[in-house]
Amino acid sequence: MVAVEPADNAASPEVPTLDDIVAAHERIAPHILRTPVLSDEQLDAQLGATLFFKAEGLQPPGAFKVRGATNAVFSLPDDRAARGVITHSSGNHGAALAYAAARRGIRCQVVMPDNAPAVKRAAVASYGAEITGCAPAASARQTTMERVREASGAEFVHPYDDPRVVAGQATCARELLDQVDGLDVLLAPIGGGGLVSGTCLTAAAVAPGVEVVAGEPEQADDARRSLEAGRLIADDAPVTIADGLKTPLGPLTWHIVSRHVAAILTVSEAEIVEAMRLAWTRLRIVVEPSSAVAVAVVRRYPERFAGRRVGIILSGGNVDLDRLPWTLGDRPGAAPERRH
């Protein structure tokens, strides 16, 4: 665990406005799917709340990350775009940036931790991006990325701590609020905080009565501990099946999340796997562990959601179909229950 100084003690970060979010939405509309909202009465009865699932896994590269990455890529002026884009990512942001770069016809370089799931690595490669491996720690991603960028001069698009990315992610909640009337809560998983930050900004701007709640794995609960401590705490390499949620908040996302989010609720690895299976069974979509965290939160904290209308962002659907946790049983690596 590494305790870092809250960045907003220094310069105040550039927080996207509603105008930025609306502009982002127009910019990315030709390249993304307005994802459907799914519901299931039996699941509602079982969980005691009225749930609306925004199926972001149906986006072309399989996750909401396409929103922020596409906004960043298409807002670049031609001269900077010509040098390409670069990022570090455990997978979904890398694939999203590669997808967006391919649509604009520019180069894309992605630094990926060596333990990233094969399916996510393949997705990045499939869009023609160049992959460089690095050690699994967040710190290693950054140093490797800096080294690669020095050679190419590419534009760095951070997976979450970038106002262009946050403005793009904010379009997801904007659609959901447009698709469903009378929501009481917006619920999304939190890793680096790009999705939750965007959700907070949209809610604050267009639906201030709607509460924003984040779900986090117990084994990667740096955001919850940060909120409790009132300062940004970053774990360097947490171990959780929710591979998209291992990253710590950044200065920008911490600035937004710490001011807007109503609660960060945590769930165990076993609860994540159970929720994942439940979502697949009831909604019939492929939901990755990181997304299942939000579903697990509703199951674990029923009193918080009872009788309320809850919009849940199912963030992604990139899963290794050969390694589904419920078919792996007790084999190693199935559902890590201990922090290393």
Add this chain to the structure above:
Amino acid sequence: MVAVEPADNAASPEVPTLDDIVAAHERIAPHILRTPVLSDEQLDAQLGATLFFKAEGLQPPGAFKVRGATNAVFSLPDDRAARGVITHSSGNHGAALAYAAARRGIRCQVVMPDNAPAVKRAAVASYGAEITGCAPAASARQTTMERVREASGAEFVHPYDDPRVVAGQATCARELLDQVDGLDVLLAPIGGGGLVSGTCLTAAAVAPGVEVVAGEPEQADDARRSLEAGRLIADDAPVTIADGLKTPLGPLTWHIVSRHVAAILTVSEAEIVEAMRLAWTRLRIVVEPSSAVAVAVVRRYPERFAGRRVGIILSGGNVDLDRLPWTLGDRPGAAPERRH
């Protein structure tokens, strides 16, 4: 194999009109999902055609069958509805009828073959329907159903050979043609033929230039052989992983399919499993083997679809997540390769 007389040598069956289809669509709209159409450029590049996937597995009970069942249930006059509805089904129609009956608040009885997947049995039960088991053969379903119906006086809603059901299934292609411009082909799996019949009627009425092609398992290819022979041929208990496609055509669906369908193309069990996995990976939705048949057809007969715009109806997503064919490997029952 049982060769039966073509029913249209006798009385001409009651074929739904466009007015019936439009009325059905209005009737069922409050109860069904206007399912999204998904696409994937990489899949298009891989398969050499432009594919539009109508994700019917996202319907509340997990299959297009909800359209026909809901139309039948909600078009019943009150006095007949009061006695409830009854059907025989390998699963998806049973769950759909149970769902529709629950929404209308009437009794539902379902006769299910003893080898129906557990997940489909559970779905039927979850909507409060009463289940009676029977032998797996099509003939046994009918006799068991007659016996149960004698006691209850319920209205029989056939899984496919019923004009109310066919009119309901026809609304799926109607949406797809509305959602995607310039389709050249509509492609759907064929079992009893309700979905393909409805697709044929819609295409003939509103998009006569669009070709309708059906996909069928080699191991349950009674529809293909019927078309070739010019008379209805029914297998009594074919063995295929595509459990929704084991039923033979009926007089009504044979009447429609034999007059309208451009081709019935068959695929092997292994091809179905590969296509199922491909669809899960690329589209990130749960696609059951019966639906994967249509995807497998595009892979196996590329010359037929090259460069064309193809609307594929992914009919359902009810799958036993503990028994995915690619995780079962060579275990018995994984992917039957031989006809018994």
